[in-house]
Amino acid sequence: MLSVNVWTTRRWSLPEAVAGYVARGIGGIGVWREKVAEIGLDAAVKLIADSGLTVTSLCRAGFFTGASAAADNQRAVDEAAALGARTLVLVAGGLPAGSKDLGAARDMVLEGVAALAPYAASRGVGLSIEPLHPMFCADRAVVSTLAQALDMCDEIGAPNVGVCVDTYHVWWDPSVYEQIARAAGRIQIFQVCDFLVPIPAETLLGRGHVGDGVADVPALARAVVSAGYDGPVEVEIFNSDVWDTPGDETLRILLDRHARYLEGIIP
Amino acid sequence: MLSVNVWTTRRWSLPEAVAGYVARGIGGIGVWREKVAEIGLDAAVKLIADSGLTVTSLCRAGFFTGASAAADNQRAVDEAAALGARTLVLVAGGLPAGSKDLGAARDMVLEGVAALAPYAASRGVGLSIEPLHPMFCADRAVVSTLAQALDMCDEIGAPNVGVCVDTYHVWWDPSVYEQIARAAGRIQIFQVCDFLVPIPAETLLGRGHVGDGVADVPALARAVVSAGYDGPVEVEIFNSDVWDTPGDETLRILLDRHARYLEGIIP
Numbered sequence: 049m050l051s052v053n054v055w056t057t058r059r060w061s062l063p064e065a066v067a068g069y070v071a072r073g074i075g076g077i078g079v080w081r082e083k084v085a086e087i088g089l090d091a092a093v094k095l096i097a098d099s100g101l102t103v104t105s106l107c108r109a110g111f112f113t114g115a116s117a118a119a120d121n122q123r124a125v126d127e128a129a130a131l132g133a134r135t136l137v138l139v140a141g142g143l144p145a146g147s148k149d150l151g152a153a154r155d156m157v158l159e160g161v162a163a164l165a166p167y168a169a170s171r172g173v174g175l176s177i178e179p180l181h182p183m184f185c186a187d188r189a190v191v192s193t194l195a196q197a198l199d200m201c202d203e204i205g206a207p208n209v210g211v212c213v214d215t216y217h218v219w220w221d222p223s224v225y226e227q228i229a230r231a232a233g234r235i236q237i238f239q240v241c242d243f244l245v246p247i248p249a250e251t252l253l254g255r256g257h258v259g260d261g262v263a264d265v266p267a268l269a270r271a272v273v274s275a276g277y278d279g280p281v282e283v284e285i286f287n288s289d290v291w292d293t294p295g296d297e298t299l300r301i302l303l304d305r306h307a308r309y310l311e312g313i314i315p
Numbered sequence: 316m317l318s319v320n321v322w323t324t325r326r327w328s329l330p331e332a333v334a335g336y337v338a339r340g341i342g343g344i345g346v347w348r349e350k351v352a353e354i355g356l357d358a359a360v361k362l363i364a365d366s367g368l369t370v371t372s373l374c375r376a377g378f379f380t381g382a383s384a385a386a387d388n389q390r391a392v393d394e395a396a397a398l399g400a401r402t403l404v405l406v407a408g409g410l411p412a413g414s415k416d417l418g419a420a421r422d423m424v425l426e427g428v429a430a431l432a433p434y435a436a437s438r439g440v441g442l443s444i445e446p447l448h449p450m451f452c453a454d455r456a457v458v459s460t461l462a463q464a465l466d467m468c469d470e471i472g473a474p475n476v477g478v479c480v481d482t483y484h485v486w487w488d489p490s491v492y493e494q495i496a497r498a499a500g501r502i503q504i505f506q507v508c509d510f511l512v513p514i515p516a517e518t519l520l521g522r523g524h525v526g527d528g529v530a531d532v533p534a535l536a537r538a539v540v541s542a543g544y545d546g547p548v549e550v551e552i553f554n555s556d557v558w559d560t561p562g563d564e565t566l567r568i569l570l571d572r573h574a575r576y577l578e579g580i581i582p
Binding site for chain 1: 415416421449453454459463466510516529530531
């Protein structure tokens, strides 16, 4: 199933996104909490339920290295449960202010996920640890590789804790194919977009439509499918040019790229 | 021994750098081929020999994924031999134009290093494979982690092929301490600088004086020493502000940071 993350059509409100995706025959929606907050959780739940869209992810919780993340993360779990989201995506958080102790920060993440897991399980919510590209290690996510995320899953040992595989973040990794195979049964969501070169000044926004960058997205998709993944492919693009494009035009391009690069691989 | 890479004082010619380093009591110099070419190899060899400076590295050869790198790499080996450089640093090269096949590019690097190694050995030159930060994977170096560089060393199995450990490139890696231990006896040069956040628009230039960024450089230095490394620490900073600072002021800052962060660790 093809899903679109609402941040891809960032200028759209949640109702506009839902209407736009349904009109294009897209089956899934990746939701951001900010978009839910704009209309309220109850309205969001009803809107999406009425639309027939599958909520393929809720973005995001985590930031375990910051102050008092725990209460907000429980609220995120509640929202994921209410929305029936396939998974709640966890972004680890960067180094605590003033610290250079990556090991300690990584321990905080491990403890944070482990502490959140039982509550999430009690609400029927899956948690997916998302490794982010190493250029975001200091300020956003001290979880930088799929191997590291899977090591955390192993250590936590909770059946509702898995990983998010996002092609943009993992494509460069020399061990990515080995680690995707290892991740069998634990990939809660597969997100795609391309890695643009050169990297833009705003490093977070170097995500492009599949085919516009250097990542071998079809190869990664085949690997995920080989690992037994039969879930949705969710397109998540942060890119100021894409955001400045009318949402429906973005969907047209995105559907074209999906047909060209992924349709035969991810059903 | 403290060494300074000439690119740190980029506005200085090679004679200016040699004079500046000697005046400050610095024992080593990391040389770039461009600076050698400006005055000619024979003059560079005589200049450095007369100065008493140790050539801790020659930067750089490699780029095995580009066209016809072989002849230029042999010239680089000849230059390293003439200069008595401790090692010739190899930057792998990025994806070939139009390709997204990282595996094939990595095979080209392996074959290129393996082919260069006997010639380097015949000239008494060590080759160090340098993993670069994953943000440079597509356009500069498909070797992204120390584990990957060491796997290549294992496969090539030539005693003159080792690695360059540069704190800027490896600090984020969850397996870096394990891999530094594994690299015992194969670290040909240890380069330092800090990783600045936010990453500047020109991503290559986000290197700072030790202490100005997020990398735990002392911890990495301790790990390298624990792995038996007793070679020089070479400071290599690419940073437009540093380059716009008079060379002697840069050396003053660099010596202060060395005294503060590394002197007790690296003799």
